Amino acid sequence: MASPGTSETQTDNRGTGEAVVLVAAASAASCLIALVLALLLGGAGLAQVIPGLPDPGTLTRWGLPVSKTVMDVSAAVTAGLLVLAVFLLPSDRGALGEQAQSYVRAASWAALVWAVAAAATLVFELSNILGRPATEIIGNEITSYAGSVPQGIGLMVVILVATGVALIGRTASNAAGAAGLVGLTLVGLVPPALTGHASSSPNHELAVTGLALHVLTISLWVGPLAALVFHALRGGEQLPAAVRRFSALALWAWIGVAVSGIASAVSRLYTVEELFTTSYGQIMLAKTAVFLALGGVGWAHRRGAVPRITETAGRALFVRFAVAEVVLMAAAMGLAAALSRTATPPGLATEVDAFRNLTGFAMPPPMSARTLLTLWRPDLFFGLLVVVLGGLYVAGVVRLLRRGDTWPWGRTAAWLAGLLTIAVVQLTGVATYSMVLFSVHMVQHMVLAMLVPVLLVLGAPTTLALRALRPAERRGDRGPREWLNAFLNSGCSRFVTHPGFAAPMFVISTYALYFTPLFGSLMQDHLGHLVMGVHFLLSGFLFYWIMIGVDPAPRKVPYLLRIVLLLLAMGFHAFFGIAIMMQSAPLGMEYYGQFEVPWLDSLADDQYAGGGVAWALGEIPTVLVLVALVVQWARDEERAERRRERHSRRGGSDDADMDDYNAYLASLERGSGGRDRQTR
Incomplete structure (x- = not known):
């Protein structure tokens, strides 16, 4: 017969597991709903089959944004678990604690999901480009796309990086090694931003750098917060110190997301009216509203929960705020994935020449x-x-x-x-x-x-x-x-x-x-x-x-x-x-x-x-x-x-x-x- 202490522990663990599942389910639902609504609003989720033109099919039409969302979320979770283990939780002379090591192992599993989602995204991207169903894509075509086209090369780099993090994460045991995994993960976040549709924007210098900064900062915001919520729900050690450190990181991440978001809007929208009259602008407005709501929740965190985090009531308040923030962040990531599948406004009519196509601006006058x-x-x-x-x-x-x-x-x-x-x-x-x-x-x-x-x-x-x-x-x-x-x-x-x-x-x-x-x-x-x-x-x-x-x-x-x-x-x-x-x-x-x-x-x-x-x-x-x-x-x-x-x-x-x-x-x-x- 189990002792009373053992029974209470099992009950606590079961309650913690149920809470984690509920938070994960609510976040997934929020992300999926935002993604579907934004795809329908932008027209990317609707069939637009023109007779005589190739059509990749419904599987690619919906599979591409879903796989990209899973890729982005799993990458953020990988980064978040590693950041929590290395930088938020206190260490002892460079040695990771038992819980920190468990988070590094969990990050390796998240990285494996990241690699699989990136591989699926590569196949769906190729299907979309060729206009053929994903089930008809053969190996030679995938190899050629991954080795010669910038978008394919970028996704291949992501697959290799994510696989490397998954393998090395099984053996990393000290802070220095895990810090190297953090750096490797951040490197893996950047290639899709540098080779995606932002690179074809007329203001591609601003668009590419803005998108890369956006991906990095939002991943360093969403991922560590999700990991911190999990750490709090399971009654993890050193929560007050981790929360205070994350509060400073979150402020910098919020500023980075704001700056990169403005840069992305400026590089893709030519007039203020396009924010309200185009599907791209409307989805961007919805994402901005979620971002402002996240700023409000973060401000409430800093003013209410963080100063009282050492108290039981303050800890409970932090968990409530953090869960709400994670659900909102999941919606923001769904909107971001839909935005990448939405056509940008055509822009102003300008004379097209070789120099403008190459540089994004007109030939300057004599110096x-x-x-x-x-x-x-x-x-x-x-x-x-x-x-x-x-x-x-x-x-x-x-x-x-x-x-x-x-x-x-x-x-x-x-x-x-x-x-x-x-x-x-x-x-x-x-x-x-x-x-x-x-x-x-x-x-x-x-x-x-x-x-x-x-x-x-x-x-x-x-x-x-x-x-x-x-x-x-x-x-x-x-x-x-x-x-x-x-x-x-x-x-x-x-x-x-x-x-x-x-x-x-x-x-x-x-x-x-x-x-x-x-x-x-x-x-x-x-x-x-x-x-x-x-x-x-x-x-x-x-x-x-x-x-x-x-x-x-x-x-x-x-x-x-x-x-x-x-x-x-x-x-x-x-x-x-x-x-x-x-x-x-x-x-x-x-x-x-x-x-x-x-x-x-x-x-x-x-x-x-x-x-x-x-x-x-x-x-x-x-x-x-x-x-x-x-x-x-x-x-x-x-x-x-x-x-x-x-x-x-x-x-x-x-x-x-x-x-x-x-x-x-x-x-x-x-x-x-x-x-x-x-x-x-």
Whole structure:
């Protein structure tokens, strides 16, 4: 006979299971109802068979949005379970607790559903494109679609990523490994957004980036909340700490969803009236209403439930609010899936030409100072990058000043100047003409790779973050500060900051880009432009961080080696510019050969000017960095000499600089404490 305690436990578990099933059923019903109604409103769910034209059939007509919804929801659940396990629940010196490990295992099952749903979506997408029933699609057609068409390639990447998360999630047992799964999951969310119907929008730069941001932020909002509801219903441990951490994450996610939603509306709707007169606009209005309702529930969370989460009544209030929020989020995801199947408004009648089809905007007039200042490009990615990095840096400085600490104004000026320079070359007419003229593209490249990184490195962002971020409340737990420290001391950080990696990445990748067909391929679409811009920034930042960086780094590179590497880089960049000037055939004709610039005399002359830009703009910053490096070396030697003299007067050994350096390495091993002492 079972004991009373055992009977009560079984009853509690049964009650918890029933509550979870009810919440899941309500969420699924909400999502399905919203999806069906929106499909009927937009016309995508109704049969529109035209005699003589192929028809994929009813199965594809409804199976495609349903499979896409399951794919999006399971991806969000995968991300949510992993985020809950790694970042919301407290850990103990990088080791996951028992419940956290169980959530990682659950995420692996959710990832398996994600992979299967992505495979079904791939088949239905191909059926829709070919206009044939899904049951008639054969293997060779699927293989060809998945390997040659951007939408198919994107879904294939999702399948591979989801399968990888499902397999690796069965063995991950520590916070670092599970954090890697979070990053892998976020990577898997992006390909459909980059290759879907947004890429064909006239404002495809804004549409693609906006949709990718929308998918990422809503998944980091919906998934963790759903996982947190499950954790609360089962009476999980450390719920107050997890709720408080999620509250901060949810606020940032809400802002991201709002910004990306506005960007999507602007990129697809041409007038305000289209919000009310088109099916696409009406579904978007319905989704906006749900989003505003979610904001209201979130505000009630922060004001009512979160401050009282340690109380029994507050916990019950949180569960009620969270369940309502999950049901609303499920409806929003159903509307989003239906929106992707609804035809966008046709837009204004414009003259179609090769350049507009390729870039999304008309051929600009001849370049002048006025056009460089007025023909701005709405690049959402780099615009948000500048705003977010600038805001976080200023917030860190303000926190230090309020605490009574000081921060060198020169570092702040360098950081803000670097961000301003990014805005100049990525958002103004420079970005517009970089898609027309090779010479302007080379200006953009050299500034992003050679000038901006120097300014950002001198801003010492890592030092500021280590000083401004607060330690975790519980010893052994990991907050943002501890995660930053863990990354700085990780094997990945030691590898990418090794001179043997950073220097070749900075120099050789430039040759690999421009003297192969890769340059012409990347110039074809907005994703390629983003990849090049981010690569220029990161490779330059890593190189100059080991050259003149003032932040604490995993290793101290000798000054003589730094000077040798810098001189080698200077020589390679000079030869790169000369090699471009000596090219007999224009580079990147896969891109530039698709249109004509009526006011440009010769592509060869423009390329020759671009080579001169690469030579000049590559050498001038390098010479300045060389001077700064020599000054740093001289000052370091002076400090070392003073330390040796003081140590000698105290009766110590003559090798005081080596003792100090060993102490520095020991402080890095101990973590953030040593870092603060080095930076103050």
